[in-house]
Amino acid sequence: MYEILEKHTLTPITKLFRIKAELIARAARPGQFIILRVHEAGERIPLTIADYDSETGTITIVVQEVGATTRRLGALEEGEYILDLVGPLGNPIDIPEGGHIVGVGGGFGAAALLCFMRSATLRGDRTTTIVGARNKDLLLLVDELRIASRNLEICTDDGSTGFKGFVTERLKQMIDGDPPGRPDYIVAIGPMPMMRAVAETTRESEIPTLVSMDPIMVDGTGMCGGCRVTVGDTVKFACVDGPCFDAHQVDFDEAIRRTKTYLREQETACKRLETEGVIHAS
Amino acid sequence: MPERTPLDRVRDFFEVNEGYRLDHAAFEAERCLRCQDPVCIEGCPVNIPIPDFIHAIAAHNMPEAARLLRTANPLPAICGRVCPQEVQCEMLCHMTNRFRPVAIGALERFVADWERDQPVEQISGESTDKPARPARKEKVAVIGAGPAGLVCAGELARLGYSVTVYEGLHAPGGVLRYGIPEFRLPKDILDWEIDMLKRSGVEIVCNVIIGKTLTLDQLFDEFGFSAVFIGSGAGLPQFLGIPGENLNGVLSANEFLTRINLMRAYAFPESDTPLHLGKRVAVIGAGNTAMDAVRSSLRMGAEEGHIVYRRSEKEMTARIEEHHHAIEEGVQFHWLTNPIEILGDDEGWVTGLKCVRMELGEPDESGRARPIPIPDSEFVLPMDNVVLAVGTTPNPLLVKSAAGLETTPKGCFVAEETSGRTTRRRVYAGGDAVTGAATVILAAGAGKRAAEAIHADLNEDAGRED
Ligand code: FES
Numbered sequence: 075m076y077e078i079l080e081k082h083t084l085t086p087i088t089k090l091f092r093i094k095a096e097l098i099a100r101a102a103r104p105g106q107f108i109i110l111r112v113h114e115a116g117e118r119i120p121l122t123i124a125d126y127d128s129e130t131g132t133i134t135i136v137v138q139e140v141g142a143t144t145r146r147l148g149a150l151e152e153g154e155y156i157l158d159l160v161g162p163l164g165n166p167i168d169i170p171e172g173g174h175i176v177g178v179g180g181g182f183g184a185a186a187l188l189c190f191m192r193s194a195t196l197r198g199d200r201t202t203t204i205v206g207a208r209n210k211d212l213l214l215l216v217d218e219l220r221i222a223s224r225n226l227e228i229c230t231d232d233g234s235t236g237f238k239g240f241v242t243e244r245l246k247q248m249i250d251g252d253p254p255g256r257p258d259y260i261v262a263i264g265p266m267p268m269m270r271a272v273a274e275t276t277r278e279s280e281i282p283t284l285v286s287m288d289p290i291m292v293d294g295t296g297m298c299g300g301c302r303v304t305v306g307d308t309v310k311f312a313c314v315d316g317p318c319f320d321a322h323q324v325d326f327d328e329a330i331r332r333t334k335t336y337l338r339e340q341e342t343a344c345k346r347l348e349t350e351g352v353i354h355a356s
Numbered sequence: 357m358p359e360r361t362p363l364d365r366v367r368d369f370f371e372v373n374e375g376y377r378l379d380h381a382a383f384e385a386e387r388c389l390r391c392q393d394p395v396c397i398e399g400c401p402v403n404i405p406i407p408d409f410i411h412a413i414a415a416h417n418m419p420e421a422a423r424l425l426r427t428a429n430p431l432p433a434i435c436g437r438v439c440p441q442e443v444q445c446e447m448l449c450h451m452t453n454r455f456r457p458v459a460i461g462a463l464e465r466f467v468a469d470w471e472r473d474q475p476v477e478q479i480s481g482e483s484t485d486k487p488a489r490p491a492r493k494e495k496v497a498v499i500g501a502g503p504a505g506l507v508c509a510g511e512l513a514r515l516g517y518s519v520t521v522y523e524g525l526h527a528p529g530g531v532l533r534y535g536i537p538e539f540r541l542p543k544d545i546l547d548w549e550i551d552m553l554k555r556s557g558v559e560i561v562c563n564v565i566i567g568k569t570l571t572l573d574q575l576f577d578e579f580g581f582s583a584v585f586i587g588s589g590a591g592l593p594q595f596l597g598i599p600g601e602n603l604n605g606v607l608s609a610n611e612f613l614t615r616i617n618l619m620r621a622y623a624f625p626e627s628d629t630p631l632h633l634g635k636r637v638a639v640i641g642a643g644n645t646a647m648d649a650v651r652s653s654l655r656m657g658a659e660e661g662h663i664v665y666r667r668s669e670k671e672m673t674a675r676i677e678e679h680h681h682a683i684e685e686g687v688q689f690h691w692l693t694n695p696i697e698i699l700g701d702d703e704g705w706v707t708g709l710k711c712v713r714m715e716l717g718e719p720d721e722s723g724r725a726r727p728i729p730i731p732d733s734e735f736v737l738p739m740d741n742v743v744l745a746v747g748t749t750p751n752p753l754l755v756k757s758a759a760g761l762e763t764t765p766k767g768c769f770v771a772e773e774t775s776g777r778t779t780r781r782r783v784y785a786g787g788d789a790v791t792g793a794a795t796v797i798l799a800a801g802a803g804k805r806a807a808e809a810i811h812a813d814l815n816e817d818a819g820r821e822d
Contacts (some may be wrong), residue, residue, distance in 0.1 A: 097569050111526055117619060117628035118526070143628055158526040160563040292619065292629075295524055295565060296751050297534075297591040298611035302602055309595065309602065314753065328602055331704040335604045339630030346625045 075155040076110075079132060084214050087139040088182050089148045090124070091156075096131035098123075098161045104190035105167030105286065105318055108135065109294040111158040112146045119143050120291045120313070122186035122263065123162060124215075133161075136185035136214065142343035163294045164317045167284065173258030174200040176248065177223065178241050178272050180264025181207065184214045186286065187263055192222035200224055202254050206241035206268075210234040225254045241268070242275045249279050257281055262321065266330050273321035283321035287312045289332060304328050357462040362684040366654050369538040369622055372681060373437070376466045378416070385414035388458045389450055396445040396460060401801035404428040406445060410463055422471040425464060430510040430553075431503065431800055433472060433545045436465025438536060439797045440675045472548055491516030494582035494814050497575045498522070499566045499754065502530020504787025504799035504806075505587030506550065509558045511807030512585075517814075519558050520581075524565040527618065530589050531788075532796070534618040535610070535645065537652050540678075543617075567754040572761075572783070582817070583782045583810045586769060587803060590748045590788035596640070600698030601744075605634065605706035609641070609649045609745035616652050634740020635659040638709050640695055641745035642667070647678040649743045650687050661687045662737065666694035666714050671724045690737070692716070692727060698742050708736045750789045768792055776806030777813075784810060 080092035098108060107122045119141075125134035139148040150156070167190050169175060175194045177187040184205040195201045203222070206229035207213045213228065213235070220226045228236030229244050237244050249256055260283040262272035269285040276283045289312050292298040296314040303312050304325035310316060358374040359365075365372050376384065388410045396406045405424050412421035425432045441447075441461035449457035496512050498505045501523035509519045527533055529546050554560065564570060566588075575581045593608035595601050612631070615621040619629035637653040639646045642665040650661040663682070665672065668691045672679060683689075690711070697710040713733035716725035750767045760780035762770040769778055769785040776784035786802025788794055815821070 097564065101569055115620065115623070115627040158563050160524065160526070160565060160569070162568060163565075292611060292614055293525065295568075295591070295753060297593070298614055299593045299595065299608040300611045302595075304602060309597075328704070332602065332604060336630050336632055339624065339632060342625050343628060343630070 075157060076159040078150055078152050078154050078156065081150070081152050084136065084185075085212050087148070088136060088214060089139070090134060090136045090185070090215075091147075091150070092132050092134050093156060093159065094131060095133050095159055095161075098159065099126045099131045099133050100128045102126040102128075102133060102162040103166035104193050106162035106164050107288075107294075107317060108133065108159055108161030109163060109291065110147070110156050110160075112143060112150070113157055116146070116157065117143050118158075118292055118294070120163070120288060120294055122286065122288075122317075123189065124185040125189045134188075136182050138182040141340050142347045145344070145347060160294070163313055165315075167261060167286075167318055169194070169259045169261070169284070171197055171199060174202065174255055176245070176257035176260045177201070177203045178245060178260060178262040178264070179203065179205045179219075180241060180262070180268035181212075182214060183262075183264030183268070183286075184219065187261065188215060188218055188222055190261065191219065195223055200254075202227060202248070202257070204229065204241045204244055206230065206244075208232065210236075227254075240271070242271045245272065245275050249276065249281065260284070260321075261286070261318070266326060266333065269321065270326040270330075273324065273326070277322050284318040285321040285324060286317045287319060287324065287329060288317065289329060290335060302332075357459065362681075362686070365539065366651075366685045369652075369655055371542050372539050373462075373465075375469055376462060378470075381413055381463060381466045382416060384459050385410045385463060387451065388414070391450050395448040395450070399445040399448040401444070401795075401797045402429045402804060404445075404464070406460055409467065410458065410460070413463060413467065418467065418470050421467045422474075425467050426471070429464075429797075429800065430507050430804070431549055431796070432464055433468035434503070434532060434541060434549060435797050435800065436461055436463075436468050437541050437545075438795075439464075440795060442676050444797070472545070492518075492814070494818070495520065495580060496810060496814075497579070497581040497584045498587060499584065500524075500530055500587040500589055500787075500789070501528035501550075501560055501562075502587055502589045502787065502799065503532060503796045504589070504789070504803040505530070505585065506553060506803070507800040508585045508587060508784075508786065508803035508807045508810075510553050510556060511804050512810065513553070513557045515807065515811050517811075521558060521560045522564045522566055522570070523560060523562045525618065526562050528560050528562060530587075531591075534614040535648070537613065537617055537648050537655075539651070539655070540648065565753065567757040572754065572758040576782075582814055583784065585776065585803070585806050585810065586754065586778070586783065586785040586789055587787045587799070588751055588754055588789045589799075590750045590768075590793045592749045592751050592767075593744065594747045594749060595744055596695065596746060598695060598697055600700055600706075603698055603700040603706050604704050605632065605741045606698055607741070607743050609639070609645045609743050610748065612649050612743045613645070613652065616656065622656060631656060633658050634706075636662070636739045637741045637743060638662040638664050638695075638737060638739045639743045639745055640664050641747070642672040642674055643745060643747075644674045644678055646745035647674045647682050649745050651678075651682055651685055653741070653743070654685055654687070658741075661685075662690060662739070663687060664690045664693050664695055664709065664711065664737070666692065666727045667724065668692055668716060668727075694727065694729060695742075696734070699736065706739055706742055708738045709742055710734060710736050748788075748793045750792070766792060774805060775809035776802060777809060782813065
């Protein structure tokens with residue numbers, strides 16, 4: 075059992091949790107993820123570690139309530155417990171020092187960039203974080219990201235704050251030389267269509283680009299193969315070989331299609347949650 | 357042994373075999389010849405004193421039968437259900453020459469089930485109601501709560517060590533939990549066996565992956581363990597590398613079975629983990645895992661369950677009983693049929709399995725006749741799901757994070773067979789992590805031998821005698 079020490083509502087459907095998990099907090103590195111289960115009959119879902127602190131033995135995760143499990147999780151309060159939590163899983167983000175590193179976060183993916191951008195900034199790299207959302211109310215962790223990176227670029231679809239347009243448009247301007255300058259490395263975390271758009275934006279420039287894949291997972295340890303992703307001409311298991319892969323090599327069509335395997339069941343589960351109101355089952 | 361009729365059992369996950377009653381069991385036990393030279397024992401990887409425990413049943417002395425069994429095999433209720441007795445003890449039984457062999461496996465199960473109904477304090481005459489006080493100062497860590505790890509932990513606890521078992525998943529049992537279905541091994545039996553271990557003082561910590569959450573070095577340096585046993589199994593599923601393997605509706609048998617067994621997809625939406633099955637399910641492979649998968653698919657509501665195997669029935673590696681049960685339940689078998697492509701529709705869902713017919717040629721490296729494709733014999737089996745049960749290899753997570761541990765090209769730990777000693781001092785390994793996917797009882801045997809070796813080595817370190 076893992077205690078929730080802090081909970082913040084970032085947007086109506088996005089919650090941040092700081093959780094006591096000493097061993098994970100000590101072992102975690104930027105880019106890794108955890109798998110958790112909320113109740114006895116619960117499924118295992120992967121979530122990126124947004125931040126960790128080995129001193130206090132805590133990790134921070136951000137969830138967007140899109141399915142039954144994330145809604146159950148979102149309903150938990152400070153002082154309550156998460157039933158199972160395992161990690162850190164996957165490999166840390168591995169980017170050489172010394173270049174201009176640009177993190178691109180779409181939606182709640184912005185949170186997943188937090189600890190990586192900070193560690194890159196702390197080791198002395200030039201860092202820029204580009205975050206985007208539909209409007210300014212849906213932006214996440216802007217203050218934290220501003221501290222964690224040297225430059226912060228905000229994009230909104232409606233122009234309610236920052237650059238009006240998609241993150242990829244802003245990224246393109248930078249690739250073309252706009253300040254704060256052409257990226258040497260790019261990391262994109264967010265919904266798959268957004269990561270695919272980033273991959274397409276950077277493909278021609280051949281700037282090394284990583285995307286953090288979050289396919290369907292069960293165990294997170296290489297045991298089920300449910301997380302297979304085609305990268306170039308090899309099949310990788312995202313949980314143990316990833317989660318970050320070369321964006322220009324990932325078969326996004328296949329990856330997006332595979333995430334739809336359980337669409338119907340996800341709807342069933344959500345409906346059941348609504349009709350029976352069985353949110354608090356932990 | 358009495359079993360439920362195929363029609364009755366094929367739509368639920370309750371156990372197929374019903375087990376003996378005492379009169380049946382005593383009658384069967386009477387058939388044992390009590391041979392001068394009990395060769396059956398040689399066929400048992402943990403050398404259960406077979407004629408002795410069977411004789412005790414015949415004499416209606418159940419406590420003695422249970423004691424004899426449990427001292428040799430810490431997981432009798434499980435092994436009595438899942439061991440391939442027909443190629444072990446029962447194959448060597450002298451009765452086999454003229455009649456059918458004594459049903460050793462069924463009797464083992466009977467004794468273990470009888471024992472489960474007794475008050476725990478009485479079990480095997482050991483006082484198991486309070487954890488034994490650690491008589492030895494050394495602590496031993498066990499990696500993986502599957503059969504090898506559980507048996508090793510149980511033996512070490514019995515020897516007086518304090519033992520901590522680290523399990524990566526959220527529940528202990530390893531393949532007994534995620535792989536073997538309820539209808540062959542009910543989970544309450546597994547839970548009971550694990551409970552017995554905990555009562556004997558074994559501590560089980562779930563949600564810790566050695567190699568990720570903690571390293572092997574940390575176990576020694578920070579946590580102060582004097583020895584570590586690796587029983588991490590062979591959990592990495594293999595795929596065939598044929599086109600269409602990533603279509604929606606293609607799963608490894610590991611994923612398929614884990615969703616059902618560990619995550620209880622059969623109870624969806626009462627449980628949150630789904631499984632999306634169509635009407636026709638093809639399982640590729642013909643081992644026990646393949647049989648478990650195909651029979652589970654029928655219980656999950658599939659109308660047709662198919663086994664597709666490139667070799668012939670003779671080369672099949674499943675237990676005879678599982679094959680037999682699968683036939684009874686209406687599974688369709690396609691022998692000498694090699695899948696070469698999985699076909700899908702525009703949206704990426706499986707529609708069929710393209711195969712080629714095979715014939716048997718000269719024996720290959722495994723000694724089995726090599727299947728050779730028959731030219732121009734391609735055909736398509738219409739399917740909605742394809743499940744791959746074509747083998748597993750050890751998980752590399754641990755090796756990647758630990759120096760000094762040698763592995764074979766196949767990723768198996770290099771370990772002495774008799775002791776489990778690896779290439780690193782005070783690190784031992786056994787079970788599927790060493791042999792590649794094998795049986796529960798072989799893993800149990802390896803766990804037991806490693807516990808003895810750990811005991812001997814730690815005694816040596818401490819300058820003790822016994
Ligand atoms: S999640 Fe099961 S192998 Fe990756």
